[in-house]
Amino acid sequence: MPMGFVGRMAARTAIARVADELAERLADQTEVAIETAVRLRARSLAEGVEVERLLYPDLADDLFLVHLVRRRAKLSGLIGAITAVPSTFPGAGTAVALGSSLADSAAMLYSEVALIVELCAASGRPVDDPDVLTVDVLVVLASSAGVEVPEDLLLEARRGTLEPSAIPHSTLADLNRELGARVVKRIARRRARIILGRELPFGFGVALGGAANYRTMRALGWTATKHLLSLKP
Numbered sequence: 001m002p003m004g005f006v007g008r009m010a011a012r013t014a015i016a017r018v019a020d021e022l023a024e025r026l027a028d029q030t031e032v033a034i035e036t037a038v039r040l041r042a043r044s045l046a047e048g049v050e051v052e053r054l055l056y057p058d059l060a061d062d063l064f065l066v067h068l069v070r071r072r073a074k075l076s077g078l079i080g081a082i083t084a085v086p087s088t089f090p091g092a093g094t095a096v097a098l099g100s101s102l103a104d105s106a107a108m109l110y111s112e113v114a115l116i117v118e119l120c121a122a123s124g125r126p127v128d129d130p131d132v133l134t135v136d137v138l139v140v141l142a143s144s145a146g147v148e149v150p151e152d153l154l155l156e157a158r159r160g161t162l163e164p165s166a167i168p169h170s171t172l173a174d175l176n177r178e179l180g181a182r183v184v185k186r187i188a189r190r191r192a193r194i195i196l197g198r199e200l201p202f203g204f205g206v207a208l209g210g211a212a213n214y215r216t217m218r219a220l221g222w223t224a225t226k227h228l229l230s231l232k233p
Contacts, residue, residue, distance in 0.1 A: 029106050029109050030109060030141075030175070030176060030179065033106075033109040033110045033112075033113045034113055034134060034137055034138075036110060036113075037110060037113040037114045037116075037117050037137075038113065038117060038130050038133050038134050038137060039130045041114070041117075042117050042121075042127045042128070042130070042133060043127070043128070045114055045117045045118050045121065045127075046117070046118075046121035046127045048118070049068065049118050049121045049122050050121075052064075052067070052068065052071070053122070061122075061123075062225075064122060065119055065122055065123070065221075065225050065228075066221075066225075068115070068118050068119060068122060068221075069115065069119070069217070069218060069221030069222070069224075069225070070218075072111060072114070072115040072118070072217055072221070073213075073214045073217035073218045073221065074214070075111070076107075076108060076111050076213040076214065076216070076217045077211065077213045077214035077217075108213060108216065108217075109179070111217065112141065112144075112216075112217070112220050113137055113141075115217065115220060115221060115224065116136065116137045116140050116141075116220075116224045117133065117137070119221070119224045119225060119228055120133060120136055120228065123228040123231075123232075125228065125231070126160070129160075131163055131164060132160050132162075134164040135157050135162045135163075135164055135167070136157065136227070136228075138164065138167055138171075138172070138175075139153075139154065139157050139227060140220070140223055140224045140227050141175055142171055142174075142175050143223050143227065144219065144220045144223045144224075145174075145175050145178035145179060146178060147171055147174040147175045147178060148171075149167075149171060150168070150171075153166065153167060157231075158230065158231050
């Protein structure tokens with residue numbers, strides 16, 4: 001068996017093991033992000049949406065949702081660019097970049113949940129009902145991560161009668177695993193930027209970090225908007 005093949009298989013096994021460990025850590029991060037945005041800051045986020053609505057009264061409802069997505073995506077892009085800065089420095093920057101990548105992931109998790117809450121508020125969903133709002137958040141996160149949500153649960157979500165505990169543990173596990181894999185890939189990209197930073201101009205890795213966050217948030221915003229539109233009678 002070629003050594004190159006053996007090496008690739010060993011690398012894949014190691015990455016899978018790291019993904020499992022990160023998935024466990026991200027399970028806690030996901031719960032914290034949901035708890036913070038849904039149960040602690042939902043009213044504050046909804047009030048921020050009301051302010052944005054006053055600032056842009058002429059925007060049609062669908063365009064207002066697009067505006068909220070772009071606003072959050074720009075902020076996440078800025079955070080991604082800032083946390084990518086250490087990856088441009090070789091040596092000691094390696095450890096810093098790995099740490100900042102995990103911090104960036106935690107910030108992105110919160111921003112993703114916060115965006116869903118904002119879009120729910122703008123769409124007239126009951127943000128004062130943590131159970132209903134939590135279900136909306138979990139359905140959107142699962143859909144965005146490519147995790148299948150059973151049709152009967154989607155039906156109950158549309159009715160607003162589904163409790164978060166009714167979502168199968170396997171669905172939540174798949175969601176956290178996908179998020180864990182996303183972090184592994186992000187760390188790998190940051191590691192690549194450390195190497196590339198020795199050869200390429202300083203701003204290259206920073207631009208990539210910002211663009212990755214921006215695209216992620218825009219994609220999530222589209223998924224959330226599609227879900228919320230499906231809830232309308």
